[in-house]
Amino acid sequence: MRHWWEDAVFYQIYPRSFADSNEDGIGDLQGIRNKLGYLVDLGVDVLWISPFFKSPMKDFGYDVSDYRDVDPMFGTLDDLRTLLSDAKTRGIRIVLDLVANHSSDEHPWFFEARSSKDSPKHDWYLWVPETGRPPNNWTAIFELGSAWHPNLATGERYLGTFTKYQPEFNWRNDELREAFYDIMRFWYALGVDGFRLDVATGYFKDSELRSNPFSSKANPDFFQKHIYDRNRPEVHEVFKEMRAVADAAGERVLIGETHGQDRLLAASCYGKHDDELHLAFNFEFLYEKWGARNFRESAERWYAALPDGAWPNFTLSNHDHPRHAWRYRGRRFGGASSEAETEARARVAAAMLLTLRGTPFIYYGEEIGMTCYPFPRAALRDPLGIATWPLRGLGRDPERTPMQWTGGENAGFSTAKPWLPINRDYRSRNVATQETDPASLLSWYKSLIALRRAKAALHEGSITFLDLDVDVLAYTRRAASCESILVLINFASQPRAISQGAPGRVVLRTARAGGTALKAEGIVLKPYEVVIAEV
Numbered sequence: 001m002r003h004w005w006e007d008a009v010f011y012q013i014y015p016r017s018f019a020d021s022n023e024d025g026i027g028d029l030q031g032i033r034n035k036l037g038y039l040v041d042l043g044v045d046v047l048w049i050s051p052f053f054k055s056p057m058k059d060f061g062y063d064v065s066d067y068r069d070v071d072p073m074f075g076t077l078d079d080l081r082t083l084l085s086d087a088k089t090r091g092i093r094i095v096l097d098l099v100a101n102h103s104s105d106e107h108p109w110f111f112e113a114r115s116s117k118d119s120p121k122h123d124w125y126l127w128v129p130e131t132g133r134p135p136n137n138w139t140a141i142f143e144l145g146s147a148w149h150p151n152l153a154t155g156e157r158y159l160g161t162f163t164k165y166q167p168e169f170n171w172r173n174d175e176l177r178e179a180f181y182d183i184m185r186f187w188y189a190l191g192v193d194g195f196r197l198d199v200a201t202g203y204f205k206d207s208e209l210r211s212n213p214f215s216s217k218a219n220p221d222f223f224q225k226h227i228y229d230r231n232r233p234e235v236h237e238v239f240k241e242m243r244a245v246a247d248a249a250g251e252r253v254l255i256g257e258t259h260g261q262d263r264l265l266a267a268s269c270y271g272k273h274d275d276e277l278h279l280a281f282n283f284e285f286l287y288e289k290w291g292a293r294n295f296r297e298s299a300e301r302w303y304a305a306l307p308d309g310a311w312p313n314f315t316l317s318n319h320d321h322p323r324h325a326w327r328y329r330g331r332r333f334g335g336a337s338s339e340a341e342t343e344a345r346a347r348v349a350a351a352m353l354l355t356l357r358g359t360p361f362i363y364y365g366e367e368i369g370m371t372c373y374p375f376p377r378a379a380l381r382d383p384l385g386i387a388t389w390p391l392r393g394l395g396r397d398p399e400r401t402p403m404q405w406t407g408g409e410n411a412g413f414s415t416a417k418p419w420l421p422i423n424r425d426y427r428s429r430n431v432a433t434q435e436t437d438p439a440s441l442l443s444w445y446k447s448l449i450a451l452r453r454a455k456a457a458l459h460e461g462s463i464t465f466l467d468l469d470v471d472v473l474a475y476t477r478r479a480a481s482c483e484s485i486l487v488l489i490n491f492a493s494q495p496r497a498i499s500q501g502a503p504g505r506v507v508l509r510t511a512r513a514g515g516t517a518l519k520a521e522g523i524v525l526k527p528y529e530v531v532i533a534e535v
C-alpha cells in the first residue's frame with residue numbers, strides 16, 4: 001500500500017525566518033499561515049516546521065522548555081490550531097519537530113532533576129559523580145568543550161553533547177519514554193501529521209560511557225567516531241514503540257534525523273520489518289561534490305542500503321548546512337559568469353531532487369536560489385557559529401536568513417529589523433520578481449513539482465540509471481499505469497552529445513526552444529541542460 005509521505009513533496013520551514021506577521025523581526029505561525037497561498041502555488045504537500053515550542057532559544061528552539069505549548073514569540077496554541085485547519089483545507093499537511101534527545105535546562109523536569117538525587121525526575125537525565133574531571137572524551141559540539149557539565153546541588157555532572165543548556169534524557173527510564181509518547185499523542189490528537197525526530201539516533205549512550213575513538217573528519221564528526229555517545233542499538237526498541245504510537249493514531253509519519261553520513265545506520269532505522277521509522281534522513285547529498293557520477297553513485301548506494309520495502313528520500317539543504325546553491329555556486333573561470341552558472345546548477349540540482357525515486361525535502365528559499373553570504377562577526381547568533389568563528393561553513397546563521405519575499409524593505413519579511421541580516425542579493429532574488437517570470441528558478445520548481453505530481457512514473461515509479469555520458473545523470477522512471485519518463489541532466493558546463501536510442505516527447509526542459517520531439521538518434525544537451533521526456 002502507498003502512503004501519503006511517499007508521494008509527497010516536503011518543504012522545511014525554519015519558522016524564525018519564514019514570515020513575520022507582527023513586525024517584531026522574527027517569523028511566526030501567523031506568518032506561515034499568511035503564506036499558505038504561496039505554498040499551495042508552489043505545489044508542496046507537507047510542511048516540516050522546525051521547533052516553535054516554548055524555549056529559552058539558546059539553540060533557537062532546539063532547547064525546549066515546554067513540549068506542549070507554542071513559544072509566545074511564535075504565537076499561541078490557537079494560532080497553531082488555525083494554521084493546522086487552514087493548511088488542511090488547502091490540502092497541506094504539517095509535521096512537527098520533536099526534540100527528544102534533550103530538553104532545555106529550563107524545562108521544569110530538569111529543574112526538578114537537578115535539585116536532588118532523590119527527585120523522581122533525577123533519573124530522567126544522565127549523570128555521573130563529580131570527580132574533578134569528565135568520565136570520557138564526549139564533547140559539547142557547539143561549545144567545543146566537554147559534554148559533562150557540573151551540577152553543584154547533587155555533586156554530579158550531567159550530559160549535554162550540544163550545549164550545556166541542552167541536558168540529555170535517559171531513554172532507559174520508562175516514565176520518560178511514556179512522557180514522550182504522551183506528548184506525541186497530544187499533537188496527533190491536535191491533527192499534526194507526524195514528526196521529524198531531532199537527533200533520533202542519539203537517544204541512547206553507551207552504558208559503560210566509553211570514550212569515542214578518533215576520527216580524521218572534522219565535519220560532521222568533530223574528530224570523533226560517535227559510536228558511544230550516540231548511534232547505540234537500543235534505539236531501535238524506542239523506534240518500534242514510537243511507531244506503535246504513530247500507527248495507533250493512523251497514517252502519521254516518523255522521519256528520523258539519523259545522525260551523520262552513515263547510510264547503513266540511517267537505513268537500519270526503517271526497521272527490518274517496516275516496524276520503525278517511515279523515513280530516515282539520507283544526508284549524503286549534503287556533503288556530495290558536484291558531478292553526475294557522484295550523485296548517481298550516492299543514490300545507488302542509498303537504494304542498495306535500504307531494507308526491502310523501505311522508501312528512499314533525498315535532501316540537498318537544511319538549517320544545519322550551507323545551502324546547496326552556495327555549495328555548488330559557479331566560480332569565475334575564464335570569464336564565465338558565476339551568477340549564471342550558479343543559477344544553472346540550481347536548476348540541475350532541483351531537477352535531480354524532484355525526479356529521483358524517493359521523497360524530496362525542499363528547504364525554504366531554495367526554490368528562489370537563496371545562498372549563504374558570509375556573516376559579520378557582530379551579526380552571528382548561532383552558538384556553533386560563535387564558537388567556531390572565524391572558520392567558515394560551520395556556523396549555521398548564513399543558511400537561516402529571512403525568506404526573500406520582495407525587493408522592498410527587509411525583503412518583505414518584516415518591517416522591523418530582522419533577527420538575522422537579509423542576504424545582500426534580495427533586491428534581485430526574491431519571490432515577487434520570480435513569480436511573474438516564467439523563466440525563473442521558482443517557476444522551474446513549480447513545473448518540476450507539478451510534473452512529479454502528475455506522473456505516477458515520477459512519484460512512485462521504479463528507476464533505472466542509464467550509462468550515456470559521465471557528465472549526464474540519466475535515468476528512466478517507470479510505473480505500470482503510465483508512460484515511462486526519461487530524465488537527462490547535464491552536469492557539465494559544456495554541451496554533451498548523447499544517443500538515448502528511443503524516440504520520445506519532451507515534457508519539460510530548461511532551454512525553452514528546441515521543440516517537443518526527442519529523436520531516436522539522440523540529442524546534444526546544452527551546458528547544464530535538463531530534458532525530461534515521455535518515452
Ligand code: NOJ
Nearest residue numbers: 059062099162198199320
Ligand atoms: C539537530 C538540529 O537539526 C540542529 O539544528 C540542532 O542544533 C541539534 N539537532 C540539537 O538539537
Ligand code: CA
Nearest residue numbers: 020022026028
Ligand atoms: Ca513575529
